[in-house]
Structure formats: structure tokens, C-alpha cells
Amino acid sequence: MVRNFVSCRWAVAERFNVVVAHLMWSVLCLCMPLSVFSEEAPSFTRDIKGLLSDRCIRCHGPDAEDRHGGGEYGLRLDTFEGATEDLGGYAAIVSGNAQKSELVIRISEEDADLIMPPPEAGEPLSADEVALFRRWIDDGAKYEPHWSYTPIRRPIIPEVSNTFWPRNQIDRFILAKLETKGLVPSQEANRMTLARRLAIDLTGLPVSPEQVDEFVVDTSTDAVEQFIDTLLSHQGYGEHMARSWLDLARYADSAGYADDPPRTIWPYRDWVIGAFDNNMPFDEFTIAQLAGDLLQDATVHDAIATAFHRNTLTNNEGGTIDEEFRSVAVVDRVNTTLSTWMGTTIACAQCHDHKYDPLSQQEFFGLYAILNNTADADRKDESPLVSIPWEPLDVKRRPLEKELAAILKAVPEMKKITPKKQVQPRGEPPELRPLRKHTDTLRRKIAAVKTVTVPVMEELQDDKRRVTKLQYRGNWQDLGPVVKEHVPAVFPQPELADGQRVSRLKLAEWLVDRENPLTARVLVNRLWEQIFGIGIVSTSEEFGSQGELPSHPELLDWLACEFIDSGWDIQAIQRLIVTSATYRQSSKPTPELLEYDPENRLLACGPRVRLSAEVIRDQALAAAGLLSLKKGGPSVHPPQPNLGLKAAFGAGIDWKTSAGEDRYRRAIYTTWRRRNPYPSMATFDAPNREVCTIRRPRTNTPLQALVTLNDPVFVEAAQALARRIIRESEANVEAQATRGFRLVLTREPRPSEVERLVDLYEETCAKYTTQPGAAMAMATKPRGPLPEEILKHFDGNVSEAHIHLAAWTVVGNVLLNLDEAFMCP
Template identity: 40%
Template structure:
């Protein structure tokens, strides 16, 4: 299974979910690293130890279970041993008579658990934690993520005047428990830059900067928040992480990697966010729009979410093998996107950590196994664009129904959608996950431990599955989505492992806040825009990103949010910023993907050499200057610059991008044709203005860094400009060569030395860390 053992260090001072008691109120006064809590909590202290060290042999996976002993269930923890009915795993209040404690503390290596050969030995502190938990009554708790969100009282704090909304009360209470204080609010320039990138993915233009800085009214910030939330670019920014989760791409994948037209579905996602479709509608249409009463073409289009997986067009493959792969992908994507669980681990055997049996995996699989599809459809040479089932989008559709689709050509556009077969296809447990080893037939169902599937209440199809997800008492759906939205604004979720809310996932840093947000989101109609506004209006979000040595030492990951995070822009937004600040950006919404500058030979060396995507044919004119989210994504060879900055390759569902720092990223910013062209274009536009060199530099600084330069910064840049001017004046051929960058029209500027020097300054500004950091 796609999962590895993880040794995790859990912070002690986290809140007990079931009891609702902050752990900082029930811990001893010794150092954080060594102290044993006065009250030991099963969910926050004991289960993580058992999950890491014991569940492999005594967990959910029945095929690997030893001694018929389970430590992941309440019944298993308190049962008698199979070989000794007089001995019990745990006896509440009596660690000396509890086999669990006796085995983990044994000096005899033949008795010691886990066995020394496993290299999973417990630390002395972990043994003490288990002893204290047993002494205190050994209270078992269901995994926190499988307990429905509980109503939470908004905490009172010592500095309630700091709070802008309820989010801040929860965050401030945690800060105070850690002896931390919030930062002051960020200055207006930096706050506007952060907000604009977070909400629209674009930098604030000079007019917006000037307007916001001049507005001294008490609601100045809220006014700009509302304006940005209703910008058409809001939908584009919100769509980017959803495209990652939905594994959107413009090619089928596998070796031939032929062309597909799923971009109308991307247009729909942008439209749905801009129209503020409530999340229950957004979810239902994508999972099961085709099963709604009298489905419209828009509902059918939304179901393209399920068809974004890879598809083979290679002759000689086994049809059923690949059909099973497609259903598997849809099932795994469902599990990670909506449940935040590692569903894929149960394809071949019972999940080793989470209560998902292999039978339950295939019972969920059954919902996605009813599609009338084949493993191989079409021929790469014929450029089959959409495998059935599919729908065709005509100009008439765009004129009357699908008005949000940016379609310009006359030919109908085929898009893959969902449509179940008229007869129910039986679903089998596949022995060891093999397509050709069918076992027991299973019915439509889900993992019961998460939330029971009431067949009398929910239909035995994907629509019933959507209704199950949206049940008021469902423990995961709202939490998982709220957590991912939070992640977009703070760089990490309240649950850091946003794709794993299971036993091996991180515990929530602010569990009460997560519950409060999840319930508030549901109780206010699943309103996504309202949720985003709550977050960006909070004092927590508005803080300065400055970090003191003390805060960096005590909270290096900023778990307790006593400052705003400094985050590099996602790869798409780096391109957007360069284009927007230079004036090159074409702000057109939606439409087919585009092929900008790319090193030669990459596609040709990485695919079969067949089909319309065998060779990379670069676009020109306006298509070169579209937003980064419209870059053509060929699965076998994703855009290299985007990958360099940690974009998803869209090979499978991804709900959290990595953030890496490599020298190659600096080389991209120094040498990428788009950055060099933008530097040239901006320099030319500044040269055409009737201003002095220092004024041009100041304006460029404002456009790129979204703030005014101070005197020291301007003096440094002006000196650099003068030095470069001397160099280029003495070498006019060098200046002429440097300003040749890019296909965008070149202005007739005779003073090439000044233009090249200014271009160097602009290029330097783009290469500043601050330029691509919000």
C-alpha cells in the first residue's frame, strides 16, 4: 500500500477533544519535552503510540493480525488473551495486571512488545504515558475524526479586544496557553498584497494600492475584501487547488498520452466558485449530477470531476485491467478529496491503521463501478478526444445554457462525463487487488466506522453517496473541506496532513476551532465565499509576518499562529505576477489550455512519438500571456517551470503541494524567457513615460513588490542602474542583444543603454525573494 511508517512527535499541549479540556490545564510543570500530562488522553496521547508501533500486527488488517489481538478497538483493548483467558490486555486502574503494560515494559526480550526485531521500541516516556492512562481508568475514545463535530463555546481570552471574529478567540486562547502573543497588524501595503494574491491570485494594481492606502475609513479593509471576493479572478484562484484534487490535465496519460478536452469542466469549476455555489451543490453535481432529477447539461458537465483520471490509448492492453484502474482512481480520489483518508491502502488488504476493511473498500468502489466504459477506447492516431460516456458542447449550448464556457471555434467540444449503465454491474472484492482475481460479491456501502450508510435513507448510487457525505452528522466532509480552505490561507491546515485524517495523520492543532468552523460552515448553507471572508477578516490572518527570535525558537512552524506565514507563491501565481505587473497578462477567463515558452525536445524525448501531442507546438500572440492555470498539462511531461515550483503533475489526486527550495528555482527566475520578456516589456513601458530614471525604478518597485521603496532601497537600485548604464553604453551590441527577449512587440526606443539598464533593474526586482513571496 502507498503508505509508510511514520515516527511522529506530538505536541503535548493540544486540546482534548472529547473532554473539551485544554491540555495545558492538566499538565505538570516540567519541561514540555519530558513532562507527562496529569490527565492522559487516549486520542491525543495513547492512540498515536499504538498506531505507530502496534497496529501493524494488532490493528485493522485481519490478514496480518497476530495472536487474534486487536488494539485499535475498544473490545480488543479490554479482552482476555486468546492463550490465557485469565490475562487481560487492559484492566482499568491496574497497569501491573494489564498485559499491554507488562509487555511494553518487560525486561525479558522474549516477552517484550513490540519485538526488538521490529525496531519499533517504545520510549521510556511512552511507556509511562500508557501506564498513567491505565491507572486513570484506561478510557477508550473513538478516533477524533470519526466523531461528528461538537458545538464549541467561543473561548474568552485576556485580550478579547484583539479579536475581529470568533476565529481569533480560538486562536488567541491557544497562543496564551503557549505564552505567546499575537503580532501587530501588517502594514496596509503588505496586507493588501497578501489579500490580493490569496483571493484572486493576482497582485494589486497601482490604482487599488493608492485607493486602499488613501482610505482611512474604519471599513476600508472590508471594502477591499468584498471587492476582491467578487472579482471574476476569485473563481480562478479558488479553482487551482480543486484542479489538483480533481487531477485535471489536458492529456490522457500513460505512454501515448493523447489529447483530451476537459477544459470546459475547468471553466465550470471557475464559474461555480464565482457564482458562489454552496459546497453541498458543488459536491453533489460533481459526484452525481447525472443522477439528479432531470439533469441539465451543466449538471452533466460537472460530473467530469470523476473522469479526469488517466486513460490508456495503447493497443494490446487488457481491457478489464485498465477499466479497473479507472474505477480505482475514482474511488481513491473520492476518499482523499471528500473524506481526507488514505482509501487506497485498503485496495489489496484491510487498512493497517484505519478502520477500512478491504470489503468496505470494494463496497465503496461499487458506486464508481457502474459506468458504461471500457479500458481502451479510440486510437491515438485518430486523436480520440473524449472516451464515452461523453457529451458534446455546441455553440448553441454555449449561447443558451453553458454561457460561462469560453468556446471560440465552431466545432462541438466533446467532454467526458458520468453515466451509469442501465443494469447494476456486480462488484467483487479483488483478491490482493488483482483485476483478474474476483472474490466475494459486495453491495453498495461505505466504511461503517466513519458513518453508517442507511440504505433506507440514501440511494444505492452516487447520488446516495453524495447525500451520505452531506449528512449533518457526518464527521468528515465539512471538516476536511474547511481544513483545506484554511490551508490555502495559512500554508498548513488545522490538521497538517490535509489528505490524512486517519490514525496516522497529524492531530489538529486547534480541534475546537476546527469543529466550530465545520459546524458554522454547514449551518450557514455551506457558503464558501462567506467562509473565505471569515478567514481573511480575522485578526489572525491580518497579522504581520515579522518573527522574533523567541517565537521562531518556541514555534518554528507557526503552529499557534502568533504571526502571519511567509509563503512563496504557488507556481501558477508566480507566472501570473510576472505577467500582471509587467502589463502582459491577458485576463481572459477560461477556454482551452495554452502552450507558452518551453525548452525544446522535452515532449519529443518522453512519449511514444504518436498522435497530436507527439511534438510541442508553442502558441503565440495572446495565448503566450494567459494565466498559469491555463498552461497545457501533458501528464507524462508537465510544464517544467511549474514542476520546478512544486506544481502538481496531475497524475493523481493531490490535496496539498510540497514546498521545496532548490537552486533550480533561482535559475528559472534568472533565465526563464517569460521573466526576461516581462522585464523587457515593463522597462519599455517605463521608458515611454516622461519621468526620470529614479521615478521609473520607483514605479517598477511598486508594481513588482506592491509597496513603496524606502530611501536605502532606491539608492541601491539607482546605483545599480548607473553601473549597468555605464556597461551598456560602452557595449551597445550587448545592450541590443539583451533587449531582444520575447515575442511581444518591441517599442522603438533609441536609447538602448538606458533600456537595457532599466531592464536589468526590473529583472533584479523579479528575482528578489519578496517579489514571489506573500
């Protein structure tokens, strides 16, 4: 509402059509849907708040600078006190009396000059929406605090009629809601489907057909639980979990902006992977990343963890002002911290009070002040830095240092001949000159073995601390009053001793305090989203008033309580979710269910989710037998299309393809350049990580098919899959088609599917019989000549081998491009 809500109040009161409007309303009530007059009273949270937020709060909410109408400070409709304020004999809301409430009069108005919201602000409220407001006001206009700002309390487990279906308490919450809707759960997915689903969800990798077969025939009562525990301890678990966290951390191997120079920060990525592998409690995980340097007896690993907030962009362009971009980085840290841990978008409060949530600009800069006193300052050298031990470099350095030490011990005189004393070496004994040259060479080689350094957070000393001032309209040069460190008043406040300020460590501890109403809810919702494709709160990035309400609020709070009481154990929550009957359901909905609940918000069937960019690539390499499970270390450069990037953007982004097993590492180890993200992953919705990404979109475009059909990685994977099919199958074509199918999709193919694959294989063989050159290219480029172990299957006949391998490469390409291959079933 962008006009003065009460500017024409007396004109409205004097007009006869107000009376007519009420008479028309009485007639209209007789024609309204019965749902509007259901026995259930309107709920502020469920029915009213969303309408206020969408249609009214922008002009009648927390932002005092942009508030319209009402008294001296404008009309507020986001609070009971503001909405019921006496405006001179009338009020926007008269509790218990909709007929006298100015809000109802104005939203019922027909005159374009008087109606609210005004025409330029959008469509008028519907008759049903007006009726909801009337009923709510007549019922007392009870305001409720925003659901996500209320304390987390353990709810009562609901009773259900079907007591046989639930496997754990999650199922009772899901089933209770299904029963109120007259719905029943879907049947349980078969073991093969469940095996693929679990493996993809927990490790991001497919399991082998042999592992699946073993799981299928396991009749023990805890077979599924044992399979889950195996996956949770799999070395791929931490790598898979780290992917989504690195989106939040805006991790990249470059510093950003136009220049986008390389940045050595991969040890932070490895720290995150290790934290998930070791199931580090989430409260410790949080504190280490936000304030590891402030911990008592902090270690190098604690310092590396603080690189979470050194992933901010650094501008090295000529003519830029370091302080400006240092301030930009601090703003980004405020936004990222609130988004990552509290699902709260606070960015608009940098310039003005939040228009929808009770978050002021003063509070934004209270958080800014907490993060404003670290030693980094948008410097090109990325300081402060910490050196870390890294075995490959130590292996190079140790023998050189050992040899030098042995020489100096054997020839004590050499200690006196240091490089500084060699400017005038006339007093050097001739017999020592060759040895001196050798020691000089050793010293140069040792110096050439560079150490690995990582940018980290480091708090300024008290005498160098910056004074934080409010920035008018978010302008770093237009400063206002001094702002002290503090957190938003709408949340429980951290406990502080007299004179103690809110440090980064206090902020981190406050985020994972059990009384914080958001962190646990946000994290369990994110874990739920990673498995079901959509969170209990579908807007996982927004838990404020502009976000969606939770589909199962009691379940969300129960999971949050479980999370806290488990000691912030991420794997405990994941285990709860994937052992539930809800998770085990078939993902095939009936036509009726699909029409009733197209987004599967009620969870009457299991999840079916498109794989992430990284999993699509890793799965192709794994099915082909190419995937390297090597862990950690510097980021790598797998093959990518030759896009002429060097010519277009200069040598700074030249991509030198890695050799050996680094060519086939998991996608999480791929070099992440912000200005030039890896093409195949960008096509499948991976972000450039310039800013924190809470939730990736899932798009479906023709470019994606072009990638998986033609990208060098997928072409090579199809060739390797063809060789694996020949190597691991019986000689008959049906067995080979079945093997290829199972390597990609896990399950047994149906006879009709085998028949179609065999037909494709035979047609392609016939084609390549007349095109030997094309057959050789399809079978060997870029994978290379066929090895002897493949040729022996064709009695050494290279031409025949090329034809059959080319045909199986085409089949492999088809298998890797099936819709089912891109889905978690």
C-alpha cells in the same frame, strides 16, 4: 509489533527480572521529568493513540490478516474490547492496573527476544512514553473514538483576557490558546502588506500600486471589508480557487500512460472556474460533480460537471485489456472521492483491511460497487461524450448554415439534390450544377467545424449493470464474493428506502449530509491551509489515525458548523478568515517566538507562504503588464524552453507556442500534459495530476532560480517590465526604480533599496554602453523591437534606448527574482 505478543507469556512471568524491572521503574520514576507527572491526566487522543498507531497498530490493529498475538483472531490494541480481552488469566491491558498489564510488561522488557516492539520494528519506547502508558492504564485506560469520526458539534466560544484584540470568533479560539502559553499576538500588518496578502490569497494576482494607495488612504471603518468584497468578486477569484480543486480532480489535457494522447476536457475546467466565480454552494458543487447526470432534469452543465471522474487515465496502448484499466479507473475514483471529500486514505484497503483505520477491504469494494456502473470502459473514443455549445465554433458555423438555408429556400429544387443522389446526376438540370457544387462546399465546411465534446459520466441501464465482486489482493482477475453498494460502517449510514441501493447520487448526498463527520472539517481545513500555508490539521490529506491532531480542534469544529449553517458557503468562510485579527497580524516573528513555535502552529504571527507555481508566473506577467485576463476556452501553449522534447519523445508532444494574447493567459489555462508537464510549473512543485493531489509540497531548489532567471516567460516579463517602467515613470532614475519595485512588490521601497537598484541600473548601463549588440538583444529578444512610445523618451535614439532598456531589463529580472516576490507577505 511483528511478533506474537504473548507467545512467551509464562516464561516472562516466571522470570525474576520482572520483579527487578518494577523495582528499577520505581527508582526511575524519581528521576523522570515533572511533565510526566503533571496533574493533567493522560488523554488517549492526545497522548496514547499516536504511540499505539506508530508503534503497535500495524501488527495489532484492524487488519485481521496481518494481526499477531492474542487469542483466536489476534491481539487488537486499537479497541478497548480487544486490548482488555482475557487471554487466559491475563490481558494486554488491565484497566486500572498497569503493573498487571502485559503491554506494560513487554514495553518495559530489556530482553531482545521479549521486548515490544521488537528490535527489527524500530526503537524501543522511551521512559517517558512507558510512563504515559502506565499512568493512562492506572487511570482506567479510557479509549476514545477517533476525533475526526465523532459528530461535528458547535463548541462554546472560549473566554479570553484580552477582549480588545479579537475581531471575530476565530480570534477568540486563537487567543485563548496563546494566553495559556503565555504568548501575545503580533502587531497588525500595515495596509500595503495587507493589500498584497489579500490580493494574492483571494485572486492569485497582485493589485496595482494605484489600488493599494487608494486602499491605504481609505479611512472608512469598513475599508478592509470593502477591499475583501472587491477581491471576492474579481474575475480572477474563480481562476485562483479552481487551481487547487483541479489538483484534487487530477485535471489534465491528456489521457495519461505512455502514449498520453490529448484529451478535450477543458469545459470541465471552465465549469469549475464558473462554479467558484458564482460561489456555488459546496453541497451543490459536490453533487453535480459526482452525480450531475442523475439529477432530475439534468442539464448539459450538470453533465460537464461529472467530468470530475472522467479525469482518470485511459490506456490506449496496443495489447492492453480495456477491462483491466477500467477497473484501475474505478479504483482511482474510490481513492479520489474519499481523499477529496473526507481526507481519508483508503487505497491500502483495495488489497487488505486498513492497518490503522476501521476500513475493511469489503468496505472498499462497497464503494467500488457504487462507482462501478458507469458506461465508460477505457475506450479510445472516450465515450460517453456530451456535445457542448461554444461560441467561437458557433460563429464559424452560423453564417454557413444561414447561407445554405437561404439557397435551399430560394431554390426548392436543390433540396431534392442531396449528396446521396449525386452519384448519378444525369437528371440534374445544367443550370443547377454550379449551385449544387456550392451547396456541397457549404455542407463540407459545416461538417468541418467540429463540435466540442467532453467525456462525462453516464449510468448503465439496469439490465446492463455490472456485478461487483471482491478482488483478492486487489487483482481484478482474482475475484471473490459479490459485494453490494455500501459505505464504511464507521460512519453514519445514508437513509435508504426498502430495496434502494446506494447510488452515486446517494453517495454524493451522503458526503454533504450535515451528519457526515468529515466533509465539512476537511473542507474548512483546506480553506485554512490555502491562506495560512498549513491547515489546522497539518496533514490535510490524512484525517485518519496516521494524521496529525488538529492544533485548534474547537476552532475546526466551529468553522465546520459555520460552513454547514451558512449553506456550505465557501466565500463566507474565507471572509471570516481574512477579516480576523489573526490573519491581519504581521508575519515577522520575534526570535523567541520563532524558536518556540517555528511552524507558527499557534498563530502568534501572520502567515508568510511561498507562492504556488501558477501565481509566480501570473504575477510576473501581471507586473509586466502582459497578463491576458481572457477567460475560458481551449488550453493554450505559452512559451517554454526548447528542451528537444520532440526529438526525445516523438511528435506526439510537440509544443506549438500560442500566438497573440493566448501567449499571456493565466497559468490555469496552460495545457497540462501528464507525461510532459509544463517545465516551470513542475519545477515549482506542480503535480503531473496522474492522481489526486491534496497538498503540494513546497521545495526550495537551485532549479527554481534557473527558471525565473532564464525561462522565456520570465525573460520576456523582465523586458516588458522595463518598458513599463519607462512608460509609466518620471524621467529620473529614482522614480523609475521605485515604480518597478512597486509593480512587483506592491509596497514602497526603502531608500536603501532604491539606492541599490539605481546602482545596479547605472553599472549595467555602463556595461552595455560598450556592448551595443548585447544591449539590443537584451532589450528586444524575445519581446521585439522597441515601440515608438518608448523611443520618444530617448528622442528617437535607438542605440541609447537599447542601452537603458537593457539595463532596466536586468533590474526587472532582479525584482522578479527577489525572495519577497515569491512570498505572500
